[in-house]
Amino acid sequence: MRPLSVDSLNPSIAKVEYAVRGELAIKAEEYREQLRQLDHGLPFDKVISSNIGNPQQKGLDQPPITFSRHVAALTEWPALADLAPNAFPKDVIARAKELGEEIGSIGAYTHSQGVPFIRKNVAKFIEERDGYPSNPAHIFLTGGASAGVSLLISMLINNPKAGVLIPIPQYPLYTATLAQHNGVPIPYHLEESDGWSTSIETIEEAIERAHRDGVVPKALVIINPGNPTGALLAEETQVKLLELCEKHSLVLLADEVYQVNLHRPDDHPFTSFKKIVAQQQSPVPLVSFHSISKGVTGECGRRGGYFECTNISDDILALIYKMVSVGLCPPVSGQIGVDTMVRPPQPGDESYELWKKETDVIHEALRHRTMTMSGRLNSLPGVSCVNSPGALYLYPQIQLSDKAQEAARKAGKQPDAFYALALLDATGICVVPGSGFGQKKGEWHYRLTCLCPGVDEYVNKLEKFHEEFIEKYGV
Amino acid sequence: MRPLSVDSLNPSIAKVEYAVRGELAIKAEEYREQLRQLDHGLPFDKVISSNIGNPQQKGLDQPPITFSRHVAALTEWPALADLAPNAFPKDVIARAKELGEEIGSIGAYTHSQGVPFIRKNVAKFIEERDGYPSNPAHIFLTGGASAGVSLLISMLINNPKAGVLIPIPQYPLYTATLAQHNGVPIPYHLEESDGWSTSIETIEEAIERAHRDGVVPKALVIINPGNPTGALLAEETQVKLLELCEKHSLVLLADEVYQVNLHRPDDHPFTSFKKIVAQQQSPVPLVSFHSISKGVTGECGRRGGYFECTNISDDILALIYKMVSVGLCPPVSGQIGVDTMVRPPQPGDESYELWKKETDVIHEALRHRTMTMSGRLNSLPGVSCVNSPGALYLYPQIQLSDKAQEAARKAGKQPDAFYALALLDATGICVVPGSGFGQKKGEWHYRLTCLCPGVDEYVNKLEKFHEEFIEKYGV
Numbered sequence: 038m039r040p041l042s043v044d045s046l047n048p049s050i051a052k053v054e055y056a057v058r059g060e061l062a063i064k065a066e067e068y069r070e071q072l073r074q075l076d077h078g079l080p081f082d083k084v085i086s087s088n089i090g091n092p093q094q095k096g097l098d099q100p101p102i103t104f105s106r107h108v109a110a111l112t113e114w115p116a117l118a119d120l121a122p123n124a125f126p127k128d129v130i131a132r133a134k135e136l137g138e139e140i141g142s143i144g145a146y147t148h149s150q151g152v153p154f155i156r157k158n159v160a161k162f163i164e165e166r167d168g169y170p171s172n173p174a175h176i177f178l179t180g181g182a183s184a185g186v187s188l189l190i191s192m193l194i195n196n197p198k199a200g201v202l203i204p205i206p207q208y209p210l211y212t213a214t215l216a217q218h219n220g221v222p223i224p225y226h227l228e229e230s231d232g233w234s235t236s237i238e239t240i241e242e243a244i245e246r247a248h249r250d251g252v253v254p255k256a257l258v259i260i261n262p263g264n265p266t267g268a269l270l271a272e273e274t275q276v277k278l279l280e281l282c283e284k285h286s287l288v289l290l291a292d293e294v295y296q297v298n299l300h301r302p303d304d305h306p307f308t309s310f311k312k313i314v315a316q317q318q319s320p321v322p323l324v325s326f327h328s329i330s331k332g333v334t335g336e337c338g339r340r341g342g343y344f345e346c347t348n349i350s351d352d353i354l355a356l357i358y359k360m361v362s363v364g365l366c367p368p369v370s371g372q373i374g375v376d377t378m379v380r381p382p383q384p385g386d387e388s389y390e391l392w393k394k395e396t397d398v399i400h401e402a403l404r405h406r407t408m409t410m411s412g413r414l415n416s417l418p419g420v421s422c423v424n425s426p427g428a429l430y431l432y433p434q435i436q437l438s439d440k441a442q443e444a445a446r447k448a449g450k451q452p453d454a455f456y457a458l459a460l461l462d463a464t465g466i467c468v469v470p471g472s473g474f475g476q477k478k479g480e481w482h483y484r485l486t487c488l489c490p491g492v493d494e495y496v497n498k499l500e501k502f503h504e505e506f507i508e509k510y511g512v
Numbered sequence: 513m514r515p516l517s518v519d520s521l522n523p524s525i526a527k528v529e530y531a532v533r534g535e536l537a538i539k540a541e542e543y544r545e546q547l548r549q550l551d552h553g554l555p556f557d558k559v560i561s562s563n564i565g566n567p568q569q570k571g572l573d574q575p576p577i578t579f580s581r582h583v584a585a586l587t588e589w590p591a592l593a594d595l596a597p598n599a600f601p602k603d604v605i606a607r608a609k610e611l612g613e614e615i616g617s618i619g620a621y622t623h624s625q626g627v628p629f630i631r632k633n634v635a636k637f638i639e640e641r642d643g644y645p646s647n648p649a650h651i652f653l654t655g656g657a658s659a660g661v662s663l664l665i666s667m668l669i670n671n672p673k674a675g676v677l678i679p680i681p682q683y684p685l686y687t688a689t690l691a692q693h694n695g696v697p698i699p700y701h702l703e704e705s706d707g708w709s710t711s712i713e714t715i716e717e718a719i720e721r722a723h724r725d726g727v728v729p730k731a732l733v734i735i736n737p738g739n740p741t742g743a744l745l746a747e748e749t750q751v752k753l754l755e756l757c758e759k760h761s762l763v764l765l766a767d768e769v770y771q772v773n774l775h776r777p778d779d780h781p782f783t784s785f786k787k788i789v790a791q792q793q794s795p796v797p798l799v800s801f802h803s804i805s806k807g808v809t810g811e812c813g814r815r816g817g818y819f820e821c822t823n824i825s826d827d828i829l830a831l832i833y834k835m836v837s838v839g840l841c842p843p844v845s846g847q848i849g850v851d852t853m854v855r856p857p858q859p860g861d862e863s864y865e866l867w868k869k870e871t872d873v874i875h876e877a878l879r880h881r882t883m884t885m886s887g888r889l890n891s892l893p894g895v896s897c898v899n900s901p902g903a904l905y906l907y908p909q910i911q912l913s914d915k916a917q918e919a920a921r922k923a924g925k926q927p928d929a930f931y932a933l934a935l936l937d938a939t940g941i942c943v944v945p946g947s948g949f950g951q952k953k954g955e956w957h958y959r960l961t962c963l964c965p966g967v968d969e970y971v972n973k974l975e976k977f978h979e980e981f982i983e984k985y986g987v
Contacts, residue, residue: 053838
């Protein structure tokens with residue numbers, strides 16, 4: 038028989054790229070294995086995974102919120118409430134009991150759209166956040182935000198000339214999903230010199246360019262707070278973006294998974310697109326995504342999240358339901374994680390004090406690290422870095438000399454990938470080259486997370502490497 | 513702006529059908545809501561969901577295996593080992609500690625292919641089951657078997673004339689996924705009169721027919737034990753199926769999620785395709801799927817499973833890795849469920865006795881119910897039912913009179929859907945019409961699970977309904 042070959046597979050698959058877990062991450066894993074040997078011969082003693090927003094991973098070790106795990110453990114094995122009555126706060130016991138009554142065993146498939154009771158709680162959370170009604174029937178619980186984004190894009194792409202407007206830099210889930218489903222990414226650049234702001238004109242130009250190419254824009258992706266940029270949209274901009282969507286009949290896909298990761302909320306607050314749509318009584322179809330993987334919960338491994346549909350007709354909601362039903366249901370452990378996120382302990386609850394302390398520590402650590410890192414990176418020759426007001430990342434721009442670019446070419450790498458590989462080889466720090474997120478021609482960046490404890494020692498390594506790199510290759 | 517309309521969406525989405533959670537299941541959920549009212553006006557007091565293999569759901573209430581939940585609760589909150597030292601058997605504490613050391617926090621993303629340690633344990637399980645080597649690098653942990661099947665089919669369909677051979681009756685995941693990814697289902701019928709056996713000739717005919725239609729068969733789907741049929745393949749047939757795959761350059765997709773649901777293992781044992789491939793030194797590319805949702809674990813809600821690739825080249829494995837990395841990782845709670853399934857307690861472990869008792873009870877209950885139900889269904893006029901030796905289902909054939917067919921036509925329903933709706937309306941029992949799984953023209957079936965406790969009372973309801981139905985419509 039002919040062996041199965043890559044050439045015989047779906048050609049769309051070959052086009053998919055996802056740098057966050059690409060070459061750098063794979064090499065970092067190999068180093069991690071190598072470090073298990075006593076005589077590993079590497080110039081570092083640990084790998085630091087700054088490539089992905091994964092707060093609880095080994096080496097970063099952001100502790101989980103105790104309340105979340107209390108509820109999770111008790112829903113896994115409800116008998117513990119009697120077997121270990123002193124191990125759990127009273128509000129946790131009540132919460133787990135309530136969830137148990139609604140869900141039954143967490144080992145059963147739930148409603149494909151997610152447990153109705155949890156969707157009601159999500160709707161209440163949205164109503165309290167925004168001050169406008171939310172309908173549980175329009176909410177779908179998902180296995181992380183990615184699953185929802187992928188589903189929506191697969192539904193919107195109705196032919197190979199259908200496109201989706203994507204910010205550059207972007208989170209590469211969007212281009213990966215578009216490649217998989219044969220849609221056209223329509224890039225629009227964010228303004229680095231203006232703190233990675235979003236420009237209506239730039240998007241209008243991208244739409245015109247698409248039309249000239251025979252591409253039909255179907256949707257606009259906005260990531261707010263930005264990934265990898267950390268930028269936050271002002272409400273005036275959000276209003277204009279809605280007007281733009283209305284003018285061009287675009288569905289708005291609002292990736293809002295970093296909505297509570299705000300480092301300077303007084304100057305840079307978060308406003309949901311749902312609120313603006315309601316306020317403006319806008320007819321724009323909106324799908325808003327949220328997740329338990331980021332924020333202060335950081336429960337990436339549970340795979341939990343939701344999306345809320347606004348201005349989406351019942352027949353389309355029925356289609357979405359049909360599609361999610363083929364996958365049966367989102368992970369129940371993730372659904373319970375969503376419930377915990379949208380219903381944290383309240384003042385007076387036995388769990389409240391600890392919850393407050395733990396979440397304050399996480400917020401403060403992120404704020405402190407982001408500021409320290411951006412400040413020190415900015416003082417390096419050939420590096421400039423927007424002091425990100427939100428999310429978990431920095432996206433510094435690096436100047437790379439002709440000599441460095443030539444060395445990269447010889448190594449068969451993009452210059453920023455060459456820099457990032459050299460950083461990994463020298464320090465064990467794994468970042469993602471800007472080519473994975475997109476950047477203007479001739480510019481080079483990398484994304485790194487602000488999750489590593491011991492920020493001073495960490496930045497020392499980045500600095501030392503950078504100085505050695507420019508000593509070798511010039512600025 | 514134009515409102516977003518169904519017509520503007522991906523046309524493949526409209527073609528997707530998934531009857532297991534379709535019209536009947538939606539109506540059953542509505543009845544369940546209605547029953548919450550005191551004055552509900554329905555002729556039954558509970559809805560029995562026999563439409564889906566979901567053992568732990570409310571009303572069926574198959575208890576989870578204690579060992580699984582012990583491990584799950586302790587990995588959620590490891591401090592419980594100290595806070596409630598007497599609540600957990602020693603082997604559970606050791607297991608949770610071992611998993612914690614390997615995984616770190618279960619709130620972190622894992623390796624996209626699944627935790628390496630758990631994949632090693634899966635490989636050991638396969639080696640012990642089959643007596644042949646298994647490579648952890650060729651194993652992918654998934655969010656249930658469905659996620660893996662969907663991924664593989666999306667990769668194999670390389671153009672709209674690519675087809676996949678699907679047994680009829682089938683589990684509708686296959687046709688749903690093919691519709692979504694624009695592939696062509698190539699049906700081959702199983703032999704009901706021979707206990708739903710698989711015929712090589714029938715498959716050869718289907719391949720010839722496909723070629724005549726310009727369709728290129730890429731893969732053969734085998735569900736063993738069968739769903740909805742419960743049939744088990746004999747090893748001689750498996751050898752011939754491999755020869756057929758080799759002859760026609762087909763990838764074999766072996767859905768083996770019911771491999772431990774065996775009611776008469778002496779006459780109808782399970783042999784994995786992996787074993788036959790190894791034994792025969794066959795070059796056929798094989799992907800074997802397994803799941804924690806079925807078997808005795810029945811942990812559907814965790815979303816856990818795996819697939820093992822055999823005779824699949826490294827470059828294709830790298831492509832699969834890339835695709836799963838876009839979704840980041842399978843739910844960790846499901847991954848831990850896989851570990852628990854492939855490493856049950858052993859004689860001498862503190863958990864062993866209870867685990868043995870619990871799993872024996874589940875096996876015996878399924879065996880007893882399947883036999884009772886098939887026996888009593890067979891004695892009804894116009895009903896014939898293969899006494900299924902495996903899986904969780906029966907798939908009785910029902911004769912429907914001209915009068916019944918005419919009434920169905922007037923109601924705008926398929927005759928078997930008409931029958932199933934009438935059954936739901938009269939008894940609260942929700943089954944899935946055969947049209948959701950496929951059947952020969954002019955034949956009618958339905959699928960029901962063998963999971964309902966109180967089997968005698970349950971079958972009483974089926975009998976009473978059937979008698980009233982044929983009284984009204986004749987045989």
